[in-house]
Each structure stands twice: as C-alpha cells, then as structure tokens.
Amino acid sequence: MSDRAQALTSLVAERWPDAPAFFERVRSELSPAPGVGFRAAFASGPRRLGAAAQSPVLAPGSFSELARPHWSLTDYTRAALIALALEHVPLAEQPAFVLQLFEAGESGEQVSVLRTLSLLPSPDRFVEVGLQACRANALDVFVAMVAENSFLAFHFPPLNFNQAVMKAIFQGVSVRRIEGLEARITPELRRMAAGYASERRAAGRPVPADVDYITQYGA
C-alpha cells in the first residue's frame, strides 16, 4: 500500500470502527481493475459512516499543508478509496479513471474528489477534473473547486484560472476565498474584471466589490 493510502486509511480507521472491514471489502473489488463494485463503494461508503460522515477532521501533521479544516470524514474516506484504487490503475490511465469518478458522481462525490485533488500523486495530471468542475452550474461543486482549495492557483492554466475567478464573481462566491489569488492577478485578469465592471455600469447595475479588489490589487 502506498504511504498516502496507508495514512488515509489509518486516519479514517481511527475515527470509524467499521473502517477495517469496509476497506478490506473494497480491496477485494480492486483486482484486476476497480470497476462498478469499487464505484458503488465510493458512492455509498461514506454514508455508512453515519453521524461521523460530515464531522470535520483535524488533519494530522502529514497532511497539514494540503488538508483544509472543512474537509469531512467523508472526504478523507473517499480520498483513501481513490488512493487504494490508483494502485490498481496503470499510471497512464489514472487521469481518465479519476475523471470518470468525477463525471459519474453525484454532487457529494464530486465535492470530495475536488477538495482532495491535491492529495493525488502528481496532481498536475488531474487538472482536467478541475476544469470540468468549473463548468458546473451546481454551486457546491464549483465552490469545492475554487474556494479554500490550493489546487486552483497551483495547477490551473492562466485562461482557466481567470475564467474561474470571473465565474466566482458571477456566482457571488467571494474571490477572497480563492487561495493564492493575489499571486495570479495579471493584467489580463484585471482587464477582464474591468470589462465586467464596465458592462455592469452600462446595464445600470451595481459593480461587485470583488471586481474592485482585483482591478485595484497592487495598483
């Protein structure tokens, strides 16, 4: 088992007595490749956590830089499942595997995938999942990608990062919740924000304060 899978399954097991039996059953579904049985466990597993499912988890030292306080035990359990599954997926197929988990997931599954993207090995490879998430209309899914998530600023290409910031403004998600935003404010992003302000004024509508934050940052 990889160090990451070991650490995640242990973290869950410390908080959920049924975890060893659950992970054991999931492991039996992973060979030769994680299929429908695994995906069913991914969907339903966290539900078996009962009352603990949404409880926040104080991340141990090994995750403290990557984990965020709002991650629930559900998110950790799903991250553990992905870590276990990836050991049975060839390296070249891993991005498509995680993308399918995301696309075929209901919103709770999608949120867990997005929050914990940074825990995946070489997370850059999974940027397509993040890009798809930013096309979602479901607010909780979009928020999981853009707010309190280090993945966005670390791994999104400039065009997609700028679009995600503008969409956050459209959706009323404060850009102050975007980690690493300031380091990625560019003349192009300022131009887009200023263009939006101009459009709002022409329509006789108020300009969100977040627009000014971007256009004036560092000015």
Next chain:
Amino acid sequence: MLFDPHIHMTSRTTDDYQAMAAAGIRAIVEPAFWLGQPRTHVGSFEDYFLSLLGWERFRASQFGIRHLCTMGLNPKEANNARVADGVLELLRLYVEKDGVVAVGEIGYDDVTPTEEKYFAAQIELAKDAGLPILIHTPHRDKKRGTERTLALVKESGIAPEFTLVDHNNEETLASVLDSGCWAGHSIYPATKMDEQRMVTLVKQYGAERMLINSAADWGVSDPLKVPKTAQAMREAGIAEAAIDQICWKNPLNFFAQSGRFDAKAFDESLAVDQRQLFEGNSVLRGQAPRTDAV
C-alpha cells in the same frame, strides 16, 4: 403574432406552452444546447437531438405553436474532447433533418482554443448545409468574446446576413450591427437584458436586424419575455411596425434563409388537433381534446 427565436422548451411545461399561445406566440426556435450538466456520452446527444425533432415539435403543435430547431454542439460541452468529435460527426447527419433551420448554439464560453476549433468546424458545417448560424456569446469577458466571434465569422467567409449573434448588451450591440450580422437579445429576469434596457436599445438602434428572445430554459427565466418586451416597447411609444419587425418578421426572415420551411405559411394559424398522438403518446391527461376547424 409573436416569434420567440430562442427558447429551450424541453425544460418547460405544458402550462408554459398554454401561456405562450395565449400571449400570442405562434412560432419558436429551440436551439440545441446543454442540459445544465455535461453529458458524458455521444449517444445522449443523439437522443436529445431526436427529441427536438420529434416529441418537442409535437408538443408545441398541440398548443398551436410552430416549433423549429437548430442543431449544434454548444461551447461548454465542446471543451470535452471525449464527446465533441463524436457529436460533430452526428451533426453532419442532423443538420440535414427537416425542421432544422440553423446550426447553433455555437460560439465561445470560456473562450478556449478548443471552443474555437469546434466553433469554426461548425461554421463550415453550416456553410456546407446552406444553413444560417446562431451564435451564443459568453457571459464572462463578453465584449472580448464578441469581438473574437465577429472576427472568426468574418474569417470563415460565412455571410453576415446568415449569422445571428445572440445575448447582446449595451457594449456589444453596435459592433454586431456594424458587422452586418443580426443581433439577438435574451430578456432575462435578472441577468443578460431586461425589458426597459431593450426599449432604450431599440430607440437608439432601430428595428433592422434586431431580435429578442426569452432564452428560457431550466433556470430562472420567463417564457413570456417576448410578449412582455413587446408590450414595454408599445408603452414606450415604439411604432407597431417596428415591434412587428423585431418580434415576428426578423426572426421569420432570418431563419427562412435556411430554405427549410415556407415562411408564407406562417401567416396562417396552426390548426390544433389534440386528438393526435406522437408514437402513441398524448400531451393530454384525460382532458377533452381541443380541435380547430382546418
């Protein structure tokens, strides 16, 4: 008589159809677009295209409304290469179907290179099929997105009179009209364009090549925005002839360029016969069927 040239009726109810008919809407165009969440298989697109041509056209007819549609790969889903190529191949077939009056909605959303590739490919598809195009302009970075749209249209060689650029606002309209393209406006409850702003634009720019639509879909939107905006124009003193041009003649003439329907026939009301069935299905649930004398 009113024409809503952009409305997604698959997301709406029969109550909407009844209210639209009562408010004077006699014809609609339903552009193919996305369903609120991305499709993960090409086959989902095919069944959707078939429903636009089949069940939805039938439903509309049961309320005296003529239903036409456009076929296209919308820009949001164009970003998904795993379905986009398959859908483009399907479109070669579906643009040839009766009742298809344009290729659309196509255009930019995030303004990515991938979107541009499928946008350009679908303009070529429209040229081959002799169809006009219906272009969606982006919500974000709208002005720049519209400028790039007009540049791409020009470069493609499709005639501007075959091009309808939709979702305009105060900052995009002048350049669209200057380009020779037709200009659509989506009248929404809170975003895009509203009735009073539209009145102002009509007073400033006139009625030529101007269209309005509700763009009603599965989100907060209002399928009666065309009649409501027509009324707002009337109350603001805009001439009846201009209102008729914007709300009936312009959409009719634009889509008639497809050669796929008889525009003259649209002057006559569509007779309703609710005794009819579509593949065994009726829109009625025990009500007495309405039948008009033909």
